[in-house]
Amino acid sequence: MTRTAFVFPGQGSQRVGMGRHLVERWPDLVDRYYRPADDLLGLPLSRLCWEGPEACLQDTPVTQPAVFLTSVVTLDVLGRHGVRPDVVAGHSLGEYAALVCAGALDWQDALALVRLRGELMATVNDRAPGSMAAVIGLAPSTLEGICADIAAATGLAVDVANDNDPAQLVVSGRTEAVTEVMRQARLAGALRVVDLNVPVSFHSALMDGIAADFAEALDETAFRAPSVPVLSAATAGPVTTAAEAAAVLRRQLTGRVRWTGTVRNLTAAGVDRFVEVGPGRVLGGLCRRIAPEARVRTTDDARRLDQALGAVTAAVV
Known part of the structure; x- marks a missing residue:
């Protein structure tokens, strides 16, 4: 049925x-x-x-x-x-x-x-400039680890915001931290990393x-x-x-x-x-x-x- x-x-x-x-x-x-x-x-x-x-x-x-x-x-x-x-x-x-x-x-x-x-x-x-990026082809645990390391090292909020499908994740947070996540995600083997043109760092701290x-x-x-x-x-x-x-x-x-x-x-x-x-x-x-x-x-x-x-x-x- x-x-x-x-x-x-x-x-x-x-x-x-x-x-x-x-x-x-x-x-x-x-x-x-x-x-x-x-x-x-x-x-x-x-x-x-x-x-x-x-x-x-x-x-x-x-x-x-x-x-x-x-x-x-x-x-x-x-x-x-x-x-x-x-x-x-x-x-x-x-x-x-x-x-x-x-x-x-x-x-x-x-x-x-x-x-x-x-x-x-x-x-x-206006208070805390943020951005978002899509990461294609990394395991959630790998991207979570990258976000946690960057947040700890910089004191800036960044985390996985969307688990959209088995291959597509989205990170969100302070712009500088998201930029560094994008760089490290590429080094970790992500198939594609895309800076999203969105006005707000949705689903973040x-x-x-x-x-x-x-x-x-x-x-x-x-x-x-x-x-x-x-x-x-x-x-x-x-x-x-x-x-x-x-x-x-x-x-x-x-x-x-x-x-x-x-x-x-x-x-x-x-x-x-x-x-x-x-x-x-x-x-x-x-x-x-x-x-x-x-x-x-x-x-x-x-x-x-x-x-x-x-x-x-x-x-x-």
């Missing part, structure tokens, strides 16, 4: 025009989601999603609510066609949409949290400075126990209570994204189909590499959305 996981993307999946294919076919989505989102944030988020400019869409306080909102609207469309997940998970920012899908969080509450998260993250580089402010916002938000099974990429384990839902959002601010372990645990639980719900196709690619035997569908444009709907609804029937 087929078991379907909805997986929700994070920052990096944004593009100008995202979500436009949805409102062109279902115009009521504008009044249902986009106008309320614009009003809630005091920001022309809908126009930025559909028209850009790209420079604004790349700004973290805009990027995060834009990606989140596109995922929630896509989720609505899937629901209209009777497509429901057996389990959900999200990559970093995507955990907010996963919790909305699971009924643990109202979408407007999640949108406000995501906007605050982006705003707080954007302030970190540098985020400690905003953790208290964000925890306060989480404490003021209403969470519920999930009504659909959830696996958190912060732990690669299940989220079963309202308290756990809030806790993983707090933990992931500074903690590692354990996507490889999350997908492996999903497949171990019988998931054999992944539907990436939202903009981009990055997460679908990671799922294919981690679980090559699974079927993967994306929803980034009209053609792919139709293919996903056709494949999933045919299987249900």
Whole structure:
């Protein structure tokens, strides 16, 4: 029996025009989601999603609510066609949409949290300039050792931030330390090392400075126990209570994204189909590499959305 996981993307999946294919076919989505989102944030988020400019869409306080909102609207469309997940998970920012899908969080509450998260993250580089880099082809233990040695030698924060697939890791921290990790990773035999063009050192100890402010916002938000099974990429384990839902959002601010372990645990639980719900196709690619035997569908444009709907609804029937 087929078991379907909805997986929700994070920052990096944004593009100008995202979500436009949805409102062109279902115009009521504008009044249902986009106008309320614009009003809630005091920001022309809908126009930025559909028209850009790209420079604004790349700004973290805009990027995060834009990606989140596109995922929630896509989720609505899937629901209209009777497509429901057996389990959900999200990559970093995507955990907010996963919790909305699971009924643990109202979408407007999640949108406000995501906007605050982006705003707080954007302030970190002003105090402690950081960067991120992707490392391809090194074992996690090797890269962890390099990070630990450099952090000890320099006193600068740097660590593995993302375990994206069996070959791809991401490091995050102070810029000077990340640069040295890149150099030593090449010497250690990494197949490829890429300096990532991101404005914030996500999932690093540098985020400690905003953790208290964000925890306060989480404490003021209403969470519920999930009504659909959830696996958190912060732990690669299940989220079963309202308290756990809030806790993983707090933990992931500074903690590692354990996507490889999350997908492996999903497949171990019988998931054999992944539907990436939202903009981009990055997460679908990671799922294919981690679980090559699974079927993967994306929803980034009209053609792919139709293919996903056709494949999933045919299987249900």
